[in-house]
Amino acid sequence: MLTKKKCRKCKIEKKLSEFYKTNQNSFGYTSQCKQCRRKTVSSYRKNNKSKINATRIKSTYGITIDEWKSLFEKQKGCCAICETHQSKEVRTFHTDHCHTTGKVRGLLCRACNHAVGNIKEDINIALRLVDYIDNHC
Numbered sequence: 474m475l476t477k478k479k480c481r482k483c484k485i486e487k488k489l490s491e492f493y494k495t496n497q498n499s500f501g502y503t504s505q506c507k508q509c510r511r512k513t514v515s516s517y518r519k520n521n522k523s524k525i526n527a528t529r530i531k532s533t534y535g536i537t538i539d540e541w542k543s544l545f546e547k548q549k550g551c552c553a554i555c556e557t558h559q560s561k562e563v564r565t566f567h568t569d570h571c572h573t574t575g576k577v578r579g580l581l582c583r584a585c586n587h588a589v590g591n592i593k594e595d596i597n598i599a600l601r602l603v604d605y606i607d608n609h610c
Contacts, residue, residue: 478502482509534568534577541568544580553579554588 479486481504492502527538566580592598
């Protein structure tokens with residue numbers, strides 16, 4: 474049984490433990506060593522941020538990047554709840570979605586996204602929260 478393999482990228486013969494396992498080929502190990510593979514992936518991620526983001530949005534929320542941008546424009550670049558503009562935020566808005574149906578509801582700032590999560594998406598808790606604030610100010 475083989476215990477070493479030559480990396481396709483750096484051309485150095487290394488122990489099999491220096492390669493990731495894979496079921497993509499009959500040999501069972503990637504063609505690049507772990508070190509070279511990390512560099513390749515890092516470079517790809519650095520140079521393809523928008524493509525990776527579009528793929529993540531599509532796979533996570535079931536909408537295209539164009540649909541996300543359309544929603545952003547519909548909200549005039551503001552949080553769907555507090556109306557804070559994206560330019561005031563450090564990070565891109567969160568894509569809020571119903572955890573039961575998966576349907577995208579809107580784009581939220583970090584604080585509003587956390588608030589929705591903290592009330593467990595429960596309308597009754599939200600109403601009690603409104604009542605609490607209204608009666609204790």
